[in-house]
Amino acid sequence: MRKLYTITAFIILALVNNTNAQTLGTKKNITLKLMSYECGDFCNIELQDVISKATYGYDNIDQKTKDNGILNAIQDAYYKNDGSDKKLKGKIYKAVIEYRKTDIWTTPNSTEESPVKTGKKKSMWMINLLSK
Numbered sequence: 001m002r003k004l005y006t007i008t009a010f011i012i013l014a015l016v017n018n019t020n021a022q023t024l025g026t027k028k029n030i031t032l033k034l035m036s037y038e039c040g041d042f043c044n045i046e047l048q049d050v051i052s053k054a055t056y057g058y059d060n061i062d063q064k065t066k067d068n069g070i071l072n073a074i075q076d077a078y079y080k081n082d083g084s085d086k087k088l089k090g091k092i093y094k095a096v097i098e099y100r101k102t103d104i105w106t107t108p109n110s111t112e113e114s115p116v117k118t119g120k121k122k123s124m125w126m127i128n129l130l131s132k
Contacts, residue, residue: 024123026099032056032130033092037078037085045074047093056095060127062102067130096129 032047035055047056061067074088081087101123105115 022099022123022125024100027128028097028125030095030097031092032095033090034074034085034088037074037088039075039078039083043075045071047095050092054125056097056125056127060097060125062126065127065130067127068132070130070132092132094131095127097125098128099123099125102126 030052031050033050035046035048037043037045043058045057048054049056061071070093077088078085101121104118104120104122106118107115
């Protein structure tokens, strides 16, 4: 019976440890695939981790992100192809992501106004570096 308690405690500790793996400052190297890109009033990008299938977008990109000109190149190619992302889909990029605090932004009621910081922060996976 004591063995059962020990094994159960070990399993619970392993699960708790796995759940708390997202500690601030943790970094990962991942490979991202461009799934979609579009621009209207605002631009939207969807990048997917090829292994975990987690998706990343502009919510995961901030002033600390070093994109090596990739985001501008994607946008230029999008407009060069008459607003189509067909030639962009499937492109592969390397990324370094970090679990860190980032600003929370709110979108005003008008589409003509830019989003503004709320003064609050949240912890999430952010792209630090994007490269080919």
